[in-house]
Amino acid sequence: MTTTPFLPTLRELTSAYQAFEAYSAVHIRTLDLTPAQFDIIATLGNTPGMPFKELGEKTLITKGTLTGVVDRLTDKKLVQRVASLSDGRSQTVQLTPQGVALFERIFPDHLAHLQRAFVELPPDELVNLEKSLHHLREALVSARNNIKATS
Amino acid sequence: MTTTPFLPTLRELTSAYQAFEAYSAVHIRTLDLTPAQFDIIATLGNTPGMPFKELGEKTLITKGTLTGVVDRLTDKKLVQRVASLSDGRSQTVQLTPQGVALFERIFPDHLAHLQRAFVELPPDELVNLEKSLHHLREALVSARNNIKATS
DNA sequence: TATTGTTATACTCTATAACTATA
DNA sequence: TATAGTTATAGAGTATAACAATA
Secondary structure, eight states: OOOOHHHHHHHHHHHHHHHHHHHHHHHHHHHTTHHHHHHHHHTTSSOOOEHHHHHHHHOOOHHHHHHHHHHHHHHHTTTEEEEOOTTOOOOEEEEOOHHHHHHHHHHHHHHHHHHHHTTSHHHHHHHHHHHHHHHHHHHHHHHHHHHHOOO | OOOOOOHHHHHHHHHHHHHHHHHHHHHTTTTTTTTTHHHHHHHHSSOEEEEEEHHHHHHHHHHHHHHHHHHHHHHSEEEEEEEOOTTTTTTEEEEEEHHHHHHHHHHHHHHHHHHHHHSSOOOOOOHHHHOOOOHHHHHHHHHHHHHHHHO
């Protein structure tokens, strides 16, 4: 059985992601936010807020950790908890007016910051990259589900 | 000025990397290692060891943190420090015999684990993905260096 | 003076599990 | 009984800076 070498691809995936993280963090740190906190702000931006559970699923932060991250953002007056009307167990997390202001101030800057890295990449390569990454993710997720189903 | 939309690509990059991490972690956790510890073992495998500084550069772990990670692996008898002959300030970190044994036992398993996710991906897509990721990384690194040079 | 690695500090994230209050 | 979120705990990574030994 022949094996296509996938290890170099995984190495590039890791390097590219880490380069993105490092580059992104340059800007995020100037805002006095951690990457996790920025992730929450960016996820809540342009939404009316969302339940804890959904926020955790979108940011891949587990509920126990999320409580702490949201606490810290609450201390900074950037987000707030609102009791859900429909479910007494549920809390909606939303940006405060200060949080909205921060989001609106920093997100365009963040995009501009990122865009500087992309100006030289050929558009068609960008599109292909997006598709291939999507396939790769699907393959990884389905392999993971196979394991879960088996064990 | 027209802008090629790069945000979807970055989202896919993040999702794909996180899927990889999650899938990879399934196996790593069964070994009683953290991802950072596994990274060190994998980096030291098939080498005669390397100085602290180089190990930090390869794993992207800063020196202060690296001391702690190496301490924990030393407690587990998987790596050891050896004073460098050529530079009195420098420590070489290398796998112990137990570390080598672990590496030789787990690395093939790890590859097999990963390969399960790749069997369905078309080989040519894998090759293109590798190239495009490489370009993307270069773009991000050079954008970052531009900032450093400017500030 | 600059560099290697250690130490110390304070914070943040992670994983896990027990707990509460609602459903 | 199950679910949403909180609390508690122990461990681990991060950033930063001061420090000792050596170059």
